[in-house]
Amino acid sequence: MSFHEVRFPAALSFGSVGGPERRTEVVTLANGFEERNTPWAHSRRRYDAGVGLRSLDDVEALIAFFEARQGQLHGFRWKDWGDYxxxxxxxxxxxxxxxxxxxxxxxxxxxxxxxxxxxxxxxxxxxxxxxxxxxxxxxxxxxxxxxxxxxxxxxxxxxxxxxxxxxxxxxxxxxxEFDVPVRFDIDRIQTSVASFRAGEVPNVPIVEVRV
Incomplete structure (x- = not known):
């Protein structure tokens, strides 16, 4: 997997939302009891980078970073402000x-x-x-x-x-201190100057990758 040892701008990740997820397989038996199992030994984190954007300059910085990573192609470092x-x-x-x-x-x-x-x-x-x-x-x-x-x-x-x-x-x-290895979970970013100024931000999903 291609990975760039560069961090997503920390000022843009500040204020983002996200955290760990687990995958649990739940089977309900005929008697009502459950059997639960997981194929994952480790959790995987997801974030939304769009929430941290506060200005059109931030949008420009995001697009530059997105283009340099070629969308989902290259992984990068991410600072999880809640756990770093x-x-x-x-x-x-x-x-x-x-x-x-x-x-x-x-x-x-x-x-x-x-x-x-x-x-x-x-x-x-x-x-x-x-x-x-x-x-x-x-x-x-x-x-x-x-x-x-x-x-x-x-x-x-x-x-x-x-x-x-x-x-x-x-x-x-x-x-x-540590970063999380991630990639963009989308190959397209849509922004609108008018809607951004009105308080709307683009959806920019980020997902942790195994390295």
Whole structure:
């Protein structure tokens, strides 16, 4: 899949609507009970970029970005203002926000960035594939490490590679900001100067992609 490592203008995504969706298959049995199953291990996010547009200049910026991506052809980065940090939106990123795992007997050096969503005894670990440059912080046993010296980060996949394998059983934690890999979910954008000034905005669906 073709993907451009460029972010949709954050000023335009601010105010957009959207969030995660799941796919659940529900079968109602003859006795009224249900059987529920899902073919998706991970959720998929959808947004509407049109809601964030506030001026005709914003419309022009959207069209330029749309044309550069050739509609649905190329994926791109999207800042989800409601969920773009390893911590709470009101907090500052620290290297202790998320657990990445522990050192292994086979001296594993590569670990995937993840973010955990928990409620009660249930949890979901979301792979983070598009971390933001300059925001990734890593610690082992509560000691923060230095990027490019102690570890490297692949910004296109969210994979952490340590210069030296962590000691067996050592706790590895991370903090970061991240984008969502998405594409336009439409090959046509329709705008009207008159209707936009009257408060109407174009419908610009955005959908998360697997990378």
């Amino acid at each position: 940090k390893s911590c709470l939106p009101s907090a500052e990123v620290t290297p202790f926000d998320q657990a990445l795992g522990t050192g292994t007997p086979d001296r594993k050096t590569e670990f995937q960035l993840t973010k955990r969503y928990a409620s009660g005894d249930q949890r979901y670990d979301r792979p983070i594939l598009k971390p933001v440059s300059g925001t990734v912080r890593i610690a082992i046993e509560q000691i923060e490490l230095q990027e490019s010296i102690d570890f490297d980060i692949d910004l296109a996949s969210g994979l952490i590679t340590f210069a030296e394998p962590p000691e067996e059983g050592a706790d590895i934690t991370a903090g970061f």
